[in-house]
Amino acid sequence: MIPLNAYVAVSAVLFIIGLLGVLIRRNFIIVLMSVEIMLNAATINLVAFSHYLESMAGQLVALFIIAIAAGEAAIGLAIIIVVFRGKISTNVDEMNLLKW
Amino acid sequence: MVQVFFAYFALASIAAGVLTVALRHPVHCGLALLALLLHVSGLFILLNAEFLWAVQVIVYAGAILVLYLFVLMLLNLKTDERYFHSSYLYFLAPAAIGAVYVLALLIRSPFGGAKGDAPNEAVLRDGDTYAVGIKMFSDYLLQFEIVGVFLLGAVIGAIVLAKTPKPITNKHER
Numbered sequence: 286m287i288p289l290n291a292y293v294a295v296s297a298v299l300f301i302i303g304l305l306g307v308l309i310r311r312n313f314i315i316v317l318m319s320v321e322i323m324l325n326a327a328t329i330n331l332v333a334f335s336h337y338l339e340s341m342a343g344q345l346v347a348l349f350i351i352a353i354a355a356g357e358a359a360i361g362l363a364i365i366i367v368v369f370r371g372k373i374s375t376n377v378d379e380m381n382l383l384k385w
Numbered sequence: 386m387v388q389v390f391f392a393y394f395a396l397a398s399i400a401a402g403v404l405t406v407a408l409r410h411p412v413h414c415g416l417a418l419l420a421l422l423l424h425v426s427g428l429f430i431l432l433n434a435e436f437l438w439a440v441q442v443i444v445y446a447g448a449i450l451v452l453y454l455f456v457l458m459l460l461n462l463k464t465d466e467r468y469f470h471s472s473y474l475y476f477l478a479p480a481a482i483g484a485v486y487v488l489a490l491l492i493r494s495p496f497g498g499a500k501g502d503a504p505n506e507a508v509l510r511d512g513d514t515y516a517v518g519i520k521m522f523s524d525y526l527l528q529f530e531i532v533g534v535f536l537l538g539a540v541i542g543a544i545v546l547a548k549t550p551k552p553i554t555n556k557h558e559r
Contacts (some may be wrong), residue, residue, distance in 0.1 A: 287391050287431070293491050295395045295428070299402050299421075301484045306406035308480075309473035314411055314457060318418050321449070322402050325425050328441075336432040340501020341508075341520040344434055345528075348517070351444050352532045356539030358449045362456045363546035369460050 292333035300326035311376050313368075317361045324354045391431055398424035411457050415450060422446045433505065436514040 299322055306319025328347045335343025368380060401421035408414045426441040508516045521529055 287387060289496050290492050290494070291391065291395070292428070292432075293496070294488055295399065297487055297491055298399050298484070299425075301480060301487075302399070302402040302406055305476065305480050308476045309469050310406065311469065312411060312462070314453065314462075315406075315414050318405055318414055318453065321418065321445075322405060322421065325422065325445075328437075329425060329428055332429055332432050332434050332437060334496075336434070336505070337496070338498055338501055339504050341503040341516055342501065344437055344513075344517055345521055345525050347434075347437055348440060348521070349528060349532055351440055352536060355444060355449055356536055358452055359539050359543040360546070362452060363543040365456060366459070366547045 289333055289337045292329060296326045296329040296333070299323075299329070311378055313365055313377050313380070314362075316377060317358065317365075320361075321354060321358070324350055387431060390427070394424045394427040394431065398428070411462055412454070415453050415457060418453070419446055419450050422450065433508060434513055436517050 303319045303322030303326060306322065307316050310316055310319065328350050331343040331347045331350070333343075335341065335347075398421050401417050401424060404417035405414050405421060408417060422441060422445045426438045426446075429435070429438040429441060503516055503520070
């Protein structure tokens with residue numbers, strides 16, 4: 286029997302990897318992929334607690350997370366296409382049109 | 386046996402996550418993300434959540450990742466020479482210290498709580514899909530409908546954003 290702490294530790298490691306990816310990568314598409322890693326870490330947490338606490342609520346929220354990740358990917362990639370059409374770059378450092 | 390599978394899935398998903406963040410070429414990052422998603426779905430199998438495994442493979446690996454790869458090929462990106470943020474070394478040390486601290490806390494903490502209303506024997510007997518479906522369409526119906534409206538908004542928003550803008554000069558010239 287695997288302890289719950291093992292799943293939570295795996296989830297924490299994946300979340301920190303995704304957070305580092307958001308912080309240090311310069312390509313906007315890779316930043317979105319790192320957000321997907323963070324969402325997956327949250328999903329592992331929810332499913333693990335759902336199994337060990339014997340409640341279905343965690344799995345349902347995980348399903349909603351997957352649906353919302355699909356919407357987020359669609360909108361994010363559409364924004365990337367719009368930005369790329371105007372500036373020919375997907376570098377997050379050069380997207381500063383809305384910056385003060 | 387279960388421990389072996391857990392160790393494989395956990396280590397492989399962490400390695401794939403590191404590769405996703407660290408690889409240079411965006412297509413390679415996408416393929417590493419595919420490996421990560423499939424190994425995370427293996428963790429779901431170990432947790433008796435086979436419906437979520439199927440959804441993860443179909444929606445994440447089948448739809449979202451294909452969307453990413455389509456956009457990557459559509460944009461035909463050049464690989465930057467410097468692909469990390471210019472001051473990324475300042476992020477690494479605090480992240481490592483924080484990660485070790487959080488991990489120590491998580492491994493030592495005794496998780497527990499009141500058991501819910503879905504015992505594992507019942508879930509194993511009826512199947513995870515049955516349990517998820519019964520719960521989804523009784524207690525979580527409103528959230529289900531809200532997610533449907535959200536997805537409709539996301540579809541319309543993506544189409545409106547990515548559409549080629551029409552030139553608007555014709556009407557005023559006449």
